[in-house]
Amino acid sequence: MWAYVVRRLAYSLVTVLGVLFLLFVLFFLVTNPDDIARKAVGEKAPPQALEQWKKNHGYDKPRFWNREQPTDSMLVDHFRRMLTFEFGNSDADDTPIWRRLRSGAGPSLSLSLPLFTLGLLLTISLGLLVAFFRETYIDRMGVILCVLAMSVSTVLYIIGGQYLIARVLRWFPISGFDPSPAVIGRFLAVPVLVGLLSNVGDSVRFYRAVFVEESSRDYVRTARAKGCGEARILSHHVLRSSLVPILTQVVVAIPQLVMGSILLESFFGIPGLGSITFDAINANDFATLRTMVYLGSLLFILGQILTDVSYTLVDPRVRLE
């Protein structure tokens, strides 16, 4: 198996290089450094200021190939720095990107971890419940509710949730964040709730489909013939053999866990990585945005390897070659 992991890591490295190249094309070839400089320094700035700014941010070098010093081009720079996690400063306000990442990671995790775990527990349980009652009214109602819930935009959940809970009921603060353990829950309650609601429709429908599909398999029929009750069939047999699609869903969520939800954080005033991304959009901060996409991709690729490996633990039929 270790040979597989090593091979996957090697392939992933190539993928990372591909991602970096794509980012290079996007951020250095398609965009015009003069535009970025002008936005950062100001429209009316003198040309020397623009040049100086471009020099500071590495936009003044030749794009691909430098005749004097072959390794001193934007392309090489970009690759070298990204691979060594040397992110430099923000295009907008010149603060070191690493510092902002460090400060944002904590708040992001404090929102995304509870959201993720609660979401997983909730949607799997609801999925099992609806699958238990399949083809009855409860099932039909459940599916209808899911489709209705899915059709509402996350944006509307945020607005609605905030309005209802924070303004009308006044149970929790409207927005803001305070990391001290005593009060952190109050600030996270509404975003977590809203986040759960916006995902529940889609996820429950997906899990229900998986569980119902597994329930119609032959081995479930054997279990019934042995005298297994429906509840035990779902919890012991179906759940265990559904772990592969469940794990796949988990991996898709991993980048979001760390990178934070841009929507939730920006709206509820949680100073996490998602908020940082949101600010970068508004400030045309390409350097930060670039970094965020890169980090998100790294996490996703890593997550995929982890998932493949975890398949072997969960499903004995999976053999990684």
Add this chain to the structure above:
Amino acid sequence: MSTPAAPSTCESAETVLDVRDLVTSFPGPNRRIAVVDGVDLTISRGETLALVGESGCGKSLTALSILRLVPKPGRIDRGTVRLGGRDLRALPVAELRRVRGHEISMIFQEPMTSLNPVVTVGKQVIEAIRLHERVSSALARRRALALFEQVGIPDPASRLDAFPHQLSGGMKQRVMIAMALAARPSVLIADEPTTALDVTIQGQILDLLREVRDLLGTAILLITHDLGIVNELADRVAVMYAGRLVEVGMRTDILSAPRHPYTQGLLRSMPARARRGERLTEIAGVVPPPGQWPTGCRFAPRCTRAFDPCARIDPGPTRLSANHTAWCHAVAREEGSPPAGGAPA
């Protein structure tokens, strides 16, 4: 297992399973279609009854109906299924669960897909034990080990922790049998247990079933389309066609002296019976799909002996001897009784 005892006789044994007028239907394009259309079966203790017919005649569904395992949207419409005096159809689900696996077990045709792929076979057999008896897991494991030995699985201790995909088809079927016998049922339903297996393995599984019958006294309802297996294992035979029984009798009667034209046709068409260089006999026509059955006797369109009442009236049972019955107007006429039967279908 050790040497087989003498085969059990069935005349003096008591009835363990008594199915009457079983009707199971599925929704069709216009109305519900009774895919099992009024089937009666009885099995005595220690007896092996073979339920024979072509694909699609409803024999598997009959078996599933006995255990109330009919997949939705199918439904059991009518009939009683008496096991040891109790009607299984009337039991509440919790009680039925106690019966399943404990008093009556079932093994299926596809051992490949009939075992949970992510659970060890040992655990699956242990589950079959612990669902019905309060035993410690250690004791259950010992029992499972013993069962594995009984069904002839080599190196049983290590096999307990194997996963289904690590076992061959024949081995998997042995596990299924072990699982089915774990709670010591009085009836075992075997739905085409050897159809999916290699010919060489088929023989081994049949031997195993024979041992089960002889040593444990388990009654077996054997579903099959293979007359060779019927010859090897059955005490009595019931022949089904298009959802209905056409002939029931002792093995010797059915195999050597069948009376119903369909049974006769089946036996004539066995390749083993053909002589070298001769054309294989076949039954003309094809089995009508469910819902498109003709009125009257369902075999009539293909029958060489069909005459006037066959296309109009369902043939009722004609008793040929204590253990031999046929549903056929031609047979009834031979026996001298007037064509019995229900109203025109």
Add this chain to the structure above:
Amino acid sequence: MEPYLLSNAVVVALLAGLGAALVSAGRSRVWRDAGRELVRRRPIALAILLAYVAIGLLDSLAWVSGSSGGAMPGGDTVSLHKPRSAIDRLFPDDSYREKSYSAPLAEREFLGGAPLRHPGRHLLGTDILGRDVLYQTLKGARVALLVGGFTTLIVIPLALLFGVVAGYFGGRVDDVIFFLISTLASMPGLLLLIALIMVLGRGPVQVCVALGVTGWVGFARVVRGETLKLRELDYVHAARALGASDARIVLRHIVPNLMHLVVITFVLTFSGLVLSEAVLSWLGIGIDGSWGRMIDQARDELSRDPIIWWNLVSASFALFGLILAVNLLGDAVRDILDPRTLRERA
């Protein structure tokens, strides 16, 4: 050529294309049955979707009226020669423009109580700039259909092309394309989308292109997988043994068997795209005039006291209605075109 004439031509061309596709599908019994089944199962959702499409279409065809319209009170002669669509023409020239907020069917302004220019005419009220909310909501339909439909028109051919080529030819070609697909797929969707729009610019075409670029990868993977399976089918081997060229095999045997996937994917991604645009509007980089933009502009108004709710509610329901209809249809389409049931019906 005037831009509005060009866009009219595009719309007519799209309609013609759609008509041709429907006609050719109608020739096959499988597709006809599928269509009938869809109408039988989800008549309401279908009707709702058609209503949206009709509104969007009415808004897509614009023309310039002659000056015979006569001067309208408060209107200026310049705008008489602006190309206006059928929806535009439901409202008078300045679309009942007011100064600021007014409640639905109100006679007076919301703040201050001054009498309105068109009292009682605003069925859904007006927003902060005095624009009629019903008018804006109706116009949002075209934007939503543009985002969903136009983008899918990019996504599907792109995904088909790459997926089929990768799956059919295999080898190096497959390696390269698969690498491209997995690289794109490794980048978190929303982030990549944002990056693309920031880089390409914030116009409607750019947004659609960005949505298309991020969206084609998933379907391409599915197409590639299906093509790999189809390639190994017996009749494909037979066709090759008979000497059929690769192009012929692909066009006659492989692509038609992917059509059910195309239809399912089209319907399923449509709602995803429209919802994505709403999120982008929220982040400030959406398309002007979309319901998402309306919602974004309206969100602060909930905090006012007394609250202003009509523009938010109107846009929300419009968005919800379309997405719900498409989701319901998508489910039905997926069930109907399930390969297992297709085979039984054929």
